[in-house]
Amino acid sequence: MTTPRIYKTEAIVLRQRKLGEAGKIVTLYTPNYGKLDAVAKGVRRPKSRLGGHLEVLTHTTVMLAQGRNLETVSQAQTVESFGGLRADLHRLSRALYAAELVDRFSPERAESYHVFQLLLATLRRLVSAKNVDTVLRHMEMQLLGLAGFQPQLARCVNCERALAAAASYFSPDAGGVLCPACGPEAGESRTLSLNALKVMRLLQSGSFAEVSRVRMALPLAQEIEMHLRAYLIHVLERDVRSAAFIDRLRREDFWQPAGVSS
Amino acid sequence: MDVTPSAAAPVVRLIEEFHKLPGVGPKSAQRLTYYLLRASQDEARALAQAILEVKEKITFCSICQNVTDRDPCLICANDERDSSLICVVEEPLDILALERTGSYNGLYHVLHGVISPMDGVGPEHLKVEELLERLKGGSFQEVILATNPNLEGEATAMYLDRLLGPLGVRVTRLARGLPSGADLEYADDLTLTRALEGRQEMS
Numbered sequence: 001m002t003t004p005r006i007y008k009t010e011a012i013v014l015r016q017r018k019l020g021e022a023g024k025i026v027t028l029y030t031p032n033y034g035k036l037d038a039v040a041k042g043v044r045r046p047k048s049r050l051g052g053h054l055e056v057l058t059h060t061t062v063m064l065a066q067g068r069n070l071e072t073v074s075q076a077q078t079v080e081s082f083g084g085l086r087a088d089l090h091r092l093s094r095a096l097y098a099a100e101l102v103d104r105f106s107p108e109r110a111e112s113y114h115v116f117q118l119l120l121a122t123l124r125r126l127v128s129a130k131n132v133d134t135v136l137r138h139m140e141m142q143l144l145g146l147a148g149f150q151p152q153l154a155r156c157v158n159c160e161r162a163l164a165a166a167a168s169y170f171s172p173d174a175g176g177v178l179c180p181a182c183g184p185e186a187g188e189s190r191t192l193s194l195n196a197l198k199v200m201r202l203l204q205s206g207s208f209a210e211v212s213r214v215r216m217a218l219p220l221a222q223e224i225e226m227h228l229r230a231y232l233i234h235v236l237e238r239d240v241r242s243a244a245f246i247d248r249l250r251r252e253d254f255w256q257p258a259g260v261s262s
Numbered sequence: 263m264d265v266t267p268s269a270a271a272p273v274v275r276l277i278e279e280f281h282k283l284p285g286v287g288p289k290s291a292q293r294l295t296y297y298l299l300r301a302s303q304d305e306a307r308a309l310a311q312a313i314l315e316v317k318e319k320i321t322f323c324s325i326c327q328n329v330t331d332r333d334p335c336l337i338c339a340n341d342e343r344d345s346s347l348i349c350v351v352e353e354p355l356d357i358l359a360l361e362r363t364g365s366y367n368g369l370y371h372v373l374h375g376v377i378s379p380m381d382g383v384g385p386e387h388l389k390v391e392e393l394l395e396r397l398k399g400g401s402f403q404e405v406i407l408a409t410n411p412n413l414e415g416e417a418t419a420m421y422l423d424r425l426l427g428p429l430g431v432r433v434t435r436l437a438r439g440l441p442s443g444a445d446l447e448y449a450d451d452l453t454l455t456r457a458l459e460g461r462q463e464m465s
Contacts, residue, residue, distance in 0.1 A: 052452060055452070100379075108385070241381065
């Protein structure tokens with residue numbers, strides 16, 4: 001598809017970095033052009049007409065002009081600013097994590113309407129969801145599927161036999177679940193409880209509405225998060241940096257009474 | 263970098279050094295270099311001296327973490343300033359901007375950065391511990407959070423607010439609204455919302 005010299009598109013701002021005196025390079029995720037970088041001139045000046053419409057985690061409509069290397073943003077208008085995310089550190093930390101995941105999983109200019117929709121839905125859910133971590137687990141599993149890294153949860157990745165209703169093993173290396181017989185043989189596998197396996201299957205194939213009805217005790221949620229995080233790091237071959245901030249907020253809440261944050 | 267390969271080696275080296283500076287592209291680097299070639303010996307020496315002096319004499323103030331050539335810095339050592347007020351900023355340059363207004367007479371604290379989870383910058387990389395120590399030991403009545411009104415700045419302000427809450431000190435945030443000389447029609451929703459929330463009685 002040839003793109004006109006100046007074109008209009010929806011976008012979600014994934015990240016920003018400073019450029020020159022007062023400019024920024026914004027990384028946008030668009031429904032039709034995938035992930036792309038664009039120069040936004042002068043947005044660090046208070047009187048910039050663009051700046052506020054290009055903040056990280058804003059759903060916006062932009063006019064882009066094609067450049068030799070990077071596009072230039074000529075106009076921007078906020079569609080949704082997700083104010084609820086910005087007013088709550090826990091929600092914000094999860095939203096940044098979601099944006100980082102999409103950034104890491106998306107090559108430049110590889111169009112994926114589904115990834116755009118997933119990110120948009122995730123941000124909307126994070127604004128109001130009771131359990132923000134469930135939102136992330138569902139998003140992670142869906143994103144893995146869209147990116148072609150869906151873990152095998154139906155049968156043992158080694159012997160390919162259907163899994164019995166029992167505790168098994170999860171191996172990021174092998175790309176899925178190992179049965180009780182094959183699990184101990186594999187080097188990098190960790191035990192996976194039956195409940196965790198069930199929830200992970202639901203995360204993979206269920207809608208968010210179904211997933212959000214599941215009540216999980218903390219140890220179960222932690223087990224699933226541990227397996228998914230190990231798998232994501234294996235697939236991406238690097239850490240997801242924003243996870244450290246989420247971990248830190250959790251740690252500090254442990255010794256600080258709830259309600260301290262305003 | 264593609265500098266003219268025909269230029270003499272010392273010239274190329276200087277161009278490359280200038281090119282490393284923020285905001286200096288290859289053409290600017292060449293211009294600066296050829297300007298200095300034509301400048302007098304004294305001018306060049308003064309520049310070199312100034313650069314060395316900055317590196318040798320400037321340290322961080324042990325109290326507010328601002329850049330300074332004496333410790334404590336001029337602001338911290340000035341007893342005419344209001345020592346019950348402390349203004350938390352991201353970078354030393356923000357102090358210059360606030361001082362330029364002439365409407366603030368309290369003390370400062372420089373964080374040297376801002377929480378940016380995606381870049382792996384957490385509170386442990388900032389001068390947060392130092393701020394806590396100051397607040398525990400001092401007689402501050404109000405902490406003004408003057409981080410930038412963007413996502414990272416807001417996240418940092420929220421994080422600090424959470425942390426400072428238990429200390430019982432008054433924590434305030436710079437107002438956010440419309441810049442003077444701006445057009446309403448170009449304002450983004452967040453800024454307009456904040457401007458509405460922070461509206462004030464006409465006197």
